[in-house]
Amino acid sequence: MSTSERVPGEARPGGRTARNRDAVCRATLLELANHGYAALTVERVAERAGVHKTTVYRRWGGVDGLIVDALQFAVDDDWQPWLGGAVEDNLLELARVALRSFTDPETGPTHTAVVAAAFQSDEAINAVHDFFADRFGRSSRIITVATERGELPAGTDPLSVIRAVMAPIYFRLFISRESVSDDDIQQAVQAALAAARAGVFVMESISGE
Amino acid sequence: MSTSERVPGEARPGGRTARNRDAVCRATLLELANHGYAALTVERVAERAGVHKTTVYRRWGGVDGLIVDALQFAVDDDWQPWLGGAVEDNLLELARVALRSFTDPETGPTHTAVVAAAFQSDEAINAVHDFFADRFGRSSRIITVATERGELPAGTDPLSVIRAVMAPIYFRLFISRESVSDDDIQQAVQAALAAARAGVFVMESISGE
DNA sequence: AAACTAATGCGATAGGAGTTGCGTTTGTCG
DNA sequence: CGACAAACGCAACTCCTATCGCATTAGTTT
CATH class of the missing domain: 1.10.357.10 (Tetracycline Repressor, domain 2)
Incomplete structure (x- = not known):
């Protein structure tokens, strides 16, 4: 009961699953940029990503999950501060x-x-x-x-x-x-x-x- | 068109109107304290205040309006900082x-x-x-x-x-x-x-x- | 390539948020 | 005290969010 946690999207990393995650994250970022946080809805993200809303609810749980994943998606892992001056x-x-x-x-x-x-x-x-x-x-x-x-x-x-x-x-x-x-x-x-x-x-x- | 803004609750300050504002603000504060911001709904506040939800929607517009008014309701207008020491x-x-x-x-x-x-x-x-x-x-x-x-x-x-x-x-x-x-x-x-x-x-x- | 299964699509549906029309209550003013 | 209007209660309705069961697609494995 400890290792049986279902994490959709991790068991089958190739192909459509990864493509969908990509599309949904991009759609979330675009929706946020265009309409802001308060107007962010699962349905619009799903439609924009060309994915059914049920899929979004199942994999991300809701709006908050979308935002969290979109953050990790958008973060620049190679970022470093500038150290060249005083x-x-x-x-x-x-x-x-x-x-x-x-x-x-x-x-x-x-x-x-x-x-x-x-x-x-x-x-x-x-x-x-x-x-x-x-x-x-x-x-x-x-x-x-x-x-x-x-x-x-x-x-x-x-x-x-x-x-x-x-x-x-x-x-x-x-x-x-x-x-x-x-x-x-x-x-x-x-x-x-x-x-x-x-x-x-x-x-x-x-x-x- | 400039001075005709409808501000329910200000034209009739006596009696029921004031009582309701009091009850609704108190209910909002209690709901927030018990269930938090995310779980705050107009219906629960209305029920707790003994007021119909339509009234709340009309006078406060929605959840955000409730919170704003509850803040002004709860603020201590006489607050002053302590000045007794260094x-x-x-x-x-x-x-x-x-x-x-x-x-x-x-x-x-x-x-x-x-x-x-x-x-x-x-x-x-x-x-x-x-x-x-x-x-x-x-x-x-x-x-x-x-x-x-x-x-x-x-x-x-x-x-x-x-x-x-x-x-x-x-x-x-x-x-x-x-x-x-x-x-x-x-x-x-x-x-x-x-x-x-x-x-x-x-x-x-x-x-x- | 055939079997297996995770992931998705689809339709239906429940449930809640918010709106509207109308009748009633309740302050307020003459 | 009586008339007027503001505020309220009520019920019905619409719209949107979220969920569920089942059929289908698509990766993975052998």
Whole structure:
């Protein structure tokens, strides 16, 4: 009863099954880009993908499942942060790219939809959590490198700095619903760096010295 | 055509109309607390409030309208931040109260629902925006007072500091979906204060010196 | 290529959300 | 107290979402 979980689409990876997953994910992304999260329905996705709606319900369960899978489908697995300049410049670039990914009319609605879906389904929560853990983990190299160069105090927690940079942007976008200017981004970077230089993000050496 | 907007419930404030609004708002809050945002339906709210569902649809339009009105209904208009200690302590208290309002099983689901509703309706967006503008405006006194006491640089923008404190908390709660500990709160406060002391939030004097 | 089975297509159907028309109740004002 | 209008209750109806049983297609295996 533990290994008998049915996961449609994994037992027969070749041919039509894979093609359908591709078509459905693309259709989901297009529907999100055109009509937004609130208007996303299983039927329209199915029709656009040239697939029967029953198939979608069976394989993806519903709208939330579609969004989660579309995220994993659309994610760029090879993404890496830019490391070519000073910390400040690398963080600025990081924040600007992130903001653009939510304001760009092509990718924005999709990413926004995933954040929204996390309010309705636990799967989406996990998907979002894992996505940010992955991206922030990669982004932390910016801080690691900077620390090695002596630009930041030794022992600075990379993830804390990245979060401090990104949090105000996401906060304005999705919580307080304020507009986000480039000045705001610069301020977020400067604030995070000031805190980092002051040693606020230095990790406690728990396991001895 | 400009002043003829129908706003049911405002033309006849006495008696049943007001009672119904009260009952419906209470029912909405209870439903949210018990079943969450995703399970909130007009019919259940109507039944719980002892009101016909048609009435709810007519006066509130739907689920989003219910949530928006329930927010305004539940908001404490007399709220003021605590100003009794040092900046650091006042900000800590502020952040802890905010976090609690989202994790408390009684008020949490409601507040979370409002944030979630903002992903689906423009009215909710405005409601959330106004709510935060109001609360942050009041909270900024913490910074104003501290600046006058010389704890922070002259010209520090109060709202920026408040946002810097709160953003990481909301970010973890609703975006990256990480848990929020008291250490995280302390770190957020320390980071915001370090940036403020470094002058990152000092406003540019635009209109002359 | 023949047998086997996962995956899909199709129609029917239940169930809920939201709307509409109409009669009734209930504040409000003369 | 009586007239007027706002707000409400009620029932029927439409539309959409989601599910189910069964026939068919298409990958996989031998």
